[in-house]
Amino acid sequence: MRAYTRTGIDGIDAMLEGQGIPKGYMVLVLGSPGCGKTTLGVQFLYNGAVKFGENGVLVLLEEDPEMIKSNMLRFGWDLDKLEREGKIAIIDASPVRFISKSIKMGEVPIGSKEFQLISLIEKIKKECRRVNAKRLVIDSLSTFILQYPDEVERRESILNLIQGIAPLECTTLVISELAQSSIERKYQIEEYVAHGVILLQRFIRVGGVIYVLMIEKMRGVNHDIQPRPFKITQNGITVFPSEVVF
Numbered sequence: 001m002r003a004y005t006r007t008g009i010d011g012i013d014a015m016l017e018g019q020g021i022p023k024g025y026m027v028l029v030l031g032s033p034g035c036g037k038t039t040l041g042v043q044f045l046y047n048g049a050v051k052f053g054e055n056g057v058l059v060l061l062e063e064d065p066e067m068i069k070s071n072m073l074r075f076g077w078d079l080d081k082l083e084r085e086g087k088i089a090i091i092d093a094s095p096v097r098f099i100s101k102s103i104k105m106g107e108v109p110i111g112s113k114e115f116q117l118i119s120l121i122e123k124i125k126k127e128c129r130r131v132n133a134k135r136l137v138i139d140s141l142s143t144f145i146l147q148y149p150d151e152v153e154r155r156e157s158i159l160n161l162i163q164g165i166a167p168l169e170c171t172t173l174v175i176s177e178l179a180q181s182s183i184e185r186k187y188q189i190e191e192y193v194a195h196g197v198i199l200l201q202r203f204i205r206v207g208g209v210i211y212v213l214m215i216e217k218m219r220g221v222n223h224d225i226q227p228r229p230f231k232i233t234q235n236g237i238t239v240f241p242s243e244v245v246f
């Protein structure tokens with residue numbers, strides 16, 4: 001029988017045959033800024049560590065860990081505490097900070113992107129082993145991609161990153177920023193190689209703003225294909241799997 005990783009996020013597991021994400025899958029979480037991607041990722045890790053006894057690693061390429069920690073505390077998620085308990089690990093991998101800190105060979109700084117990618121993968125592996133991680137969140141791939149203006153190089157690096165973390169067998173959420181609306185979106189390599197794609201969107205309606213979550217793809221799962229409304233409250237994200245979006 002297949003094993004699943006429960007997100008523990010209200011409504012999402014219900015949309016996934018009541019089970020969750022198949023274990024070891026790499027799922028892309030797409031959405032424009034402010035749609036709740038980081039919240040969803042951290043909630044996934046928090047639930048794993050606190051409710052399901054599954055530790056996790058959070059890779060931050062974009063935002064400062066201290067900023068994320070204080071924002072997430074507003075939902076009651078104490079990441080500092082989980083870090084101290086060895087239930088989660090947070091990797092500060094912002095390209096700017098990461099380069100200046102780790103890319104050194106002796107006293108000589110090495111600027112090469114290849115070396116940077118290898119050391120990022122090594123760092124992820126090390127932290128996953130240290131906390132015995134079953135869950136991994138990368139926030140965000142877009143920041144990672146910014147370093148590779150050349151298309152061929154970009155595809156190669158994305159594939160290298162994905163292949164590098166695959167042996168960890170963690171259920172992984174890879175967050176990616178979406179600039180355009182989903183209809184005119186250009187499909188990227190990561191969308192083809194991902195086992196699943198979850199799309200977060202925000203629409204302005206007469207009554208105000210509504211958030212919408214859609215599971216675009218989840219291989220081998222008879223998932224809900226309809227867009228469903230969700231809310232961000234003081235408890236984090238809640239999806240309403242039996243409500244219809246008009």
Ligand SMILES: Nc1ncnc2c1ncn2[C@@H]1O[C@H](COP(=O)(O)OP(=O)(O)O)[C@@H](O)[C@H]1O
Pocket residue numbers: 031032033034035036037038039040074075232233234
């Ligand atoms: N305590 C809170 N209660 C309700 N909504 C919140 C709270 N904190 C943040 N938000 C909402 O969540 C959004 C940010 O979500 P975030 O996960 O950072 O989005 P993304 O990572 O997609 O940019 C904010 O734009 C805000 O509207």
Ligand SMILES: [Mg+2]
Pocket residue numbers: 037038039139
């Ligand atoms: Mg974010």
